Amino acid sequence: MHEQAARLDADDTLADLRARFLLPPDVVYLDGNSLGPLPAAVPAALDDVVRRQWATGLIGSWNAAGWWEAPLRVGDTVGRLIGAAPGQTITGDSTSVQLFTALDAAAALRPDRPLLVTDPGHFPTDRYLADAVARRRDLAVRHVRPGDLPDFLAAEGDRVAVVSYSPVDYRTGELYDMRTLTRAAHDAGALALWDLCHAAGALPLDVDGLGVDLAVGCGYKFLSGGPGAPAFLYVARRHHTTLETPLPGWTGHADPFALADSYTPAPGIARARIGTPPILSLLALEAALTAFDGVDLARLRTKSLSLTGFFLRCADALLTPLGFTPVTPAEPGRRGSQVTLRHAHARGLAVALAEVGVIADMRAPDLLRFGVNALYTSHRDMLTAATRLRDLGEKADYDPAPPTPGPVT
Amino acid sequence: MHEQAARLDADDTLADLRARFLLPPDVVYLDGNSLGPLPAAVPAALDDVVRRQWATGLIGSWNAAGWWEAPLRVGDTVGRLIGAAPGQTITGDSTSVQLFTALDAAAALRPDRPLLVTDPGHFPTDRYLADAVARRRDLAVRHVRPGDLPDFLAAEGDRVAVVSYSPVDYRTGELYDMRTLTRAAHDAGALALWDLCHAAGALPLDVDGLGVDLAVGCGYKFLSGGPGAPAFLYVARRHHTTLETPLPGWTGHADPFALADSYTPAPGIARARIGTPPILSLLALEAALTAFDGVDLARLRTKSLSLTGFFLRCADALLTPLGFTPVTPAEPGRRGSQVTLRHAHARGLAVALAEVGVIADMRAPDLLRFGVNALYTSHRDMLTAATRLRDLGEKADYDPAPPTPGPVT
Structure with missing residues (x-):
């Protein structure tokens, strides 16, 4: 050997x-599928964020150092790794928060369908949040193994709002066919939501090409963005104008600095922004992603x-x-x-x-x-x-x- | 002069x-009420987090470096600044996410009351999220200036689930009397939720002593935790056993490592944990808070x-x-x-x-x-x-x- x-x-x-x-x-x-190691580019980048951008630039760095645009800019960088054209991916918050947003928004896009379908072997937070969104929206959750999903959808798919799956089983490492399952969802008129935590940065993905509707994933596994690195949310462009998010924080407002009385969502994926993002963690993730440059x-x-x-x-x-x-x-x-x-x-x-x-x-x-x-x-x-x-x-x-x-x- | x-x-x-x-x-x-400057303790602390805890300790640092407990540990440190005894304050996520949690949880604690009352001059995200939670829970939002709140509550208070206010007007700097308004809420049987973004670290607070029910605040203003530093959530201990949070992420589970099929909330404030917290930003906040040591x-x-x-x-x-x-x-x-x-x-x-x-x-x-x-x-x-x-x-x-x-x- x-x-x-x-x-x-x-x-x-x-x-x-x-x-x-x-x-x-x-x-x-x-164990990089739990926590990626430190990319060599991170320490110097973070030094610059702390000792120059924050210490010297102070509040002005929100504009001058590009902090304000970071969730969208880093989102586009992640987008390149998952097959998403620019303007559809955002970074910030935890995977759990992004999942809540994605599940709830998906249900809102299919308001007349009473079922949310997910994998009984899905990572716990995915199941807990599916249950929470289902309670919130008076949906029922059905647990269907990925292998059984096409048959299930052929039989009951017209009642399904969204199917929420991971392409990789986090325990066994088994890879499921995103193309087949996404197509089965679409054939039934349902939306396909993918949790890419164990796939992004590990294998080629093509969310645009497959017609995936929504996707989420974390920044700290194969992307090596650091402990608790911000997560990402992808929403296909065709859904942007009708996308309603459950947490309308001020940074997702169409004119956040007008401090308006009521919420008007920003155009595009920016409407999925919630609150002020954790810039130190987010820019560490951005530096980490340079490990994929040219790969x-x-x-x-x-x-x-x-x-x-x-x-x-x-x-x-x-x-x-x-x-x-x-x-x-x-x-x-x-x-x-x-x-x-x-x-x-x-x-x-x-x-x-x-x-x-x-x-x-x-x-x-x-x-x-x-x-x-x-x-x-x-x-x-x-x-x-x-x-x-x-x-x-x-x-x-x-x-x-x-x-x-x-x-x- | x-x-x-x-x-x-x-x-x-x-x-x-x-x-x-x-x-x-x-x-x-x-402008430290928008973004606090860099505390001297932060660069070395963050160097240690990145170059030793992450680079060398790798996944083991979740236990060995105390990452897992950080949301609770840093929460208790913030708690000391707002007058909260240990075990009632948690750090993580953005103020907007914490507000959503607090508003929704407060409404759930007063399920038979149809009104959510807030300040028409409140910071936008507070108003947007109040509107969102009201829609979600079929409540009505009433906008009442702080000075008019006692009279309003005397008249209509028995229909009010929660009053959501800031002690400091973010535009004018006017300070409202938390004691009077909290008591007025309680006299009406409503819950008092305070947004302490412009108060925590700026003036003495006594959430326990005043009987405040819930509070949130950000880490990046007077606490100087860095751009987008994690926010905090305080929930008075008497509400813990009945507290239901809208985002049951896996880190708030009673036994998160059992990866159980269904969600059982952790005892105490830990049930308000959601997903994996942004450790770099969170430990920068922890180091920043040492600027208050002995103050x-x-x-x-x-x-x-x-x-x-x-x-x-x-x-x-x-x-x-x-x-x-x-x-x-x-x-x-x-x-x-x-x-x-x-x-x-x-x-x-x-x-x-x-x-x-x-x-x-x-x-x-x-x-x-x-x-x-x-x-x-x-x-x-x-x-x-x-x-x-x-x-x-x-x-x-x-x-x-x-x-x-x-x-x-």
Whole structure:
């Protein structure tokens, strides 16, 4: 396996991109799908924001340093990574707030349809907010697995306002076909809302081309924007004039500085702005996104599949004999940018792995998750992770269930 | 006036606090009620967050560096400045999002009452969100000036769910009596919700002592937490067990890491958490708040009143003859921490003042606003502002209506 890793790394034309990140030495970081590492461009950019723009420019920096336009400007940068033409993507707030906005706005665009359909395996916040919006709008929520969605829509689709899904299962790493599911939604007259948290920056996306209606995603996973980096919201241009958002904050007003008595939404995606955005976090995200400058996402995807495919082969050779079961599809077209292994001692193994310099994470009760960001990961990293995991599995000298759970997303 | 300023500054026992801020030389900064200047503690703290906690600690910093608890920890620090005992204040999101949460939660706590009452002079986002929550919950909004609120409540109070006010008028700087208005709300069986954006960090507050039900405020004005710093939400402990928030994001779940299918709110104020908070902005705010360490807010208030009182005297002597009319009450008990002067050329004068090193701002159409943060402002600063404004008023060689409006809050 060592020779194979060395050969694959030697052929890696994207290897230089690793220098765009400040990774600790001697760490194999496979948790970038929870929190991306520090991009090298961030510290100097943030220094400038704090020590020059804020300290010296003071209030004037809202105009002079482009703070006011940042949610739209950074939104367009994210838009390039998800296949959105300019003027349709905004950054700010958390994914949860953006999801609430997107779900509620979608329901408002299909006022005569009583169903909101989502994945029973969706990330919790997506399900909680779907429930909340459904209560608010007197809708019913139906939980349908992605594989069953086309049949469900063929049968009951004329009652569905919006389908809310992720293209990547955050636990198993399975990739669903956005094109098929979006088309099924549209064939039923429903809207398609995608949560791209585990997809944006990890694989090529084409929200415009697929006719996606709305999308959200976070800034801190594959986009490496920093802890709690602002999220993004995409709304297809055809919906802008009728888009009603549930939180009409003053920055989304057509003339915010007139301080008018009543709310008139701004034209375009700007109407989805809410309050004053967290500029330090937002401009850190903007600097982080320069790590994608000039990167062909199709090539990044090819490398990602090479990394996850190689890791699955390592797992077959080294780990399945020890009781690890890969749950991520081996078929490349059905694989996101992570590999998940099932093992009864997943929590203990994740902690023990971190102690030997391989940072992965786990999802209760028994899933060990290895996120792969091809911008900075090598095949040798994947082999190191597999061999250290094998060593732990062989010796079984770890605590199988350590007490402290880490935060997860 | 120069001697008077010198004497007052010589007696100022808080003058050393100015060293806690990195203010540009030769600038008199009287716009800290829009964006506070950079506290000296922030750059090093943020360096540590970025270069050590994020770069080296990576995902582990959610626990090891206390990121997970930060919304509650920083909330308690803000709580000390507003008179809230620990466990009732949370930080995160924007003021607009927190207002939406507070208004909606307040309405839910008084489900049988059809009115939401607010100030027609309230900051726009407060009014827009009151309208949005009223639509959502089928309530009517009544606009009542603070001075008329007790009479209104005596007449119609039994139909009022919540009154939503600011103790300080953001345009005129007039201070309203929180005690009287809170009591009037309670006498009517309504809830009192206060927007403390222009009060927190500027004057002593006592939300617990007054029995305030809910409060919100921003982190970037008198708290100097940086552009778009996270906002705060206070909910009195007696409401926690019945508090229902409109955005049940996963971080407010009782067991967020269990990734449960349905939402069970956390005990206490933690249930008001929504999504993943913007850690860089949030920890910058935390560092900024150390500028209040050991500061007696009563003494800060005394100094603030001395500064604004002195400025009003300067205005009487130097500016009223030139057509400036103070609109801020001269009576100390009715004055927040700002002075506002009316002049037909307010916009042009604000721009011209900035060019001569005095940064104030304006509110359309004719109000020149001078925010006073007593942590770093001297009487000499106030005199400088008044004399430079007099010079401009005398020469009238400024553009009375320059084209570019600046962002405002």
